[in-house]
Amino acid sequence: MINWTTKTERWGIFELAAGGPETGNPFKEVSWTAVFRNSGRMFHAPGFYDGDGIFKVRFSPDLPGAWTFETSSSEAGLDGLAGSFDVTEASPGNHGPVRVANTFHFAYEDGTPHNSIGTTCYAWTHQGNELEEQTLDTLAEAPFNKMRMCVFPKHYDFNHNEPEMLPFAGSLETGIDFERLNPACFRHLEKRILELQKLGIEADIILFHPYDRWGFAEMSPETDDFYLKYVVARLSAYRNVWWSLANEYDLFPNKTIGDWERFARIIMDNDPVSHLRSVHNCGAFYDYSRPWVTHCSIQRTDVYKTSENVTEWRERWRKPIVIDECTYEGDINHGWGNIPGTEMVRRFWEGYVRGGYMGHGETYMNPEEVLWWSKGGKLTGSSPARIAFLKRIAEEGPGQGMTPIPNRYGVDWDVAVGGQEGQYHLYYFGFFQPSFRIFTVNPAWTFKVEVIDTWNMTVEEVPGTFSGTFRIDMPTRQYMAVRLRRV
């Protein structure tokens, strides 16, 4: 058999399926790739074995029009297959994969800005349909547009349930077969990635993580590479995929920087879409200046000062700063998971006004030990509503993202100010509680002024217009912002 998608849309998924050998180890013993051509351009996409004698190649075309494909394989029956397909314009809501834009920011490939607001459910696709569907229902009502999630299941506090499926064949009881993958587990993962895509959520796929009882964190380099090529071949055609090489790359006992660099090379060689790529730390940062790193994926390394460092990190790496872990809202015993909503929202704002992107997670204890940060389920914290409010404020802001506004008059040493200088200035006062503020801006500019309560989610316009040095009364409360918009 052979069949393929004869018509798809720009940034949709083309899939070619063909029958091939079931004997031996088709995961390892059959090579299978395809070349895709359009308008004189050419892309290579690796294929993969999907079980039951079926081999597949997927590809996400980046332009509308007529495309052709042609396969190569070590197997005669899979070699030289060729055909063509039509690609239509993208349907509404399909903006393509997310790219770096304007050095520090993101935009979808069609140019639409992407204001990354992540959350984290590390092992949510390993929890069974009931909980996974609850997670999707929660996400449908939440402000998040990126999900940090692992391919492998998770072994850790509050995470001792055995998943229904593993990415490799076999099981803990019968022994895991590191020579064969488990296509059913990946089909399930893909279904969830597609459901996220329909919700407008990017899937930040964590390829390796250290919280493990199955042996996935300590596989041989050959098995790591075998697994990685398979994942990339399967997932790269999903436009909402980002590659996160690791959660906490520095906690693997047996992996070196050389391993991570090799993984990055494998991804780049096998991902014709060139999805975003990064790697996440526990202690020391990865060297984000490496050319393959598209953006910084940061876990805060200081217990106290987190997103306030965005300004410094932007200058250091000149790439988008995504703080995927600034500590989670919750009340567990660990200091990475017990800040209140007020502090989570404060960290979001401190990062946002500086031109960074923050990630959320929630770790409130409950008798079922279903904590959002790993299993998904329901959100009970106070930060998501305020993060939605911030998202609304951001949508009203400059499309190209927030740029730090310099302290030109020496008076703003104590406040983060971002926006687009001369047009839009957003001041965030964090834990300070001024009863008034003296602002100084270029006297050639005239602004409307609004006082924003980021916690109570109100925006109040101050009557009149303002220029030069002027005083604005404020309510002696924490978590206030002031927005200046040029008249």
Added chain:
Amino acid sequence: MINWTTKTERWGIFELAAGGPETGNPFKEVSWTAVFRNSGRMFHAPGFYDGDGIFKVRFSPDLPGAWTFETSSSEAGLDGLAGSFDVTEASPGNHGPVRVANTFHFAYEDGTPHNSIGTTCYAWTHQGNELEEQTLDTLAEAPFNKMRMCVFPKHYDFNHNEPEMLPFAGSLETGIDFERLNPACFRHLEKRILELQKLGIEADIILFHPYDRWGFAEMSPETDDFYLKYVVARLSAYRNVWWSLANEYDLFPNKTIGDWERFARIIMDNDPVSHLRSVHNCGAFYDYSRPWVTHCSIQRTDVYKTSENVTEWRERWRKPIVIDECTYEGDINHGWGNIPGTEMVRRFWEGYVRGGYMGHGETYMNPEEVLWWSKGGKLTGSSPARIAFLKRIAEEGPGQGMTPIPNRYGVDWDVAVGGQEGQYHLYYFGFFQPSFRIFTVNPAWTFKVEVIDTWNMTVEEVPGTFSGTFRIDMPTRQYMAVRLRRV
């Protein structure tokens, strides 16, 4: 005339007064010092001109017993005056001057620990009797045992009232005479220092500061030295004096490090009591490793992370860390004066458990523009009551001060722990809100455990005793501490 104190107590004040020339400029033209002898020991004390033809020498004897004095002067009538006086034991409550103890801490000279808890009323002695007495009444009810205060009046926001007296002769209107001091202004200052002493409050005397409209911040080096010798001669016999060379040494347009070093030398040469000495920064820290610096007097240099730096600063300078300015509780426009009481108290605790000493100040706006931080008056903030609670907790703690307890089991990366290892462990959780905590201590030790709410000022003992690794339930609130006391 000549008269002197024939009997005083240990660390009390001996004063010798003698008539001398009134003509010319007695402040400058007459040299006058005395030598004090007891038990084979000898101290030099400089004298000063107190106006109206009266010259004085003061001295604070550090041992009980029989003492003698003998003067030297350029003036025949003041030269060679000699006599003796008796010094009794110190009366109750008189513990002598404060000294550095145990590298990072303080104790009075009699060995009584001094847990420094400062506050700040920069110009309180320039506000007139009514307000100054209100300040003293407030201090009598407050937890503070150190007052940061200037010799010179202050010119700044909310500080435009002209003082009744200036330290130099003359006035703004008639012109200030930088060749002559104003003894009446100093007598008033001394009265206030003595009143503080009676309240158990150390007077941290700021000798220079930059907030000035009179010219005191830009005097010539000769005038600086002239003034400084006079202040030291007058004040060093007050046992509760500390010398702070400057508030914000780095904001003086005309002073160099060489000037500050010369000032330190002048103080050391003229202060027979060897009071504590430091200097306070705005931006860059002074080089606290200088031998004359007895302790670090710090203004936080980071807007967000302040007293959490105590551990690092202790290791860097190996001297007591006093954060005199960690930001003030208040609601003014400036970021150095608008944190809420919760944040002030959090900074006190973060500093305290790490073995540092914190300073308070209050800057709530009011229609009279009488802000505690500069003028004194009344305290209206929420932090002083909680600082009093912390003081009580500290008094129940190890007398030698708090020592950071190492994170021996790797589990306490997220919490500051101080005390005396094996005897007394105090954990402070700051803005985190754990619902429980797993503690790990040496299994050879058994502890009683108390959960402390530092904001609501409660201490609850957990039933039982605990050892090794154990779980303690906590109330999912911020600003909690846990105290372990060895059984």
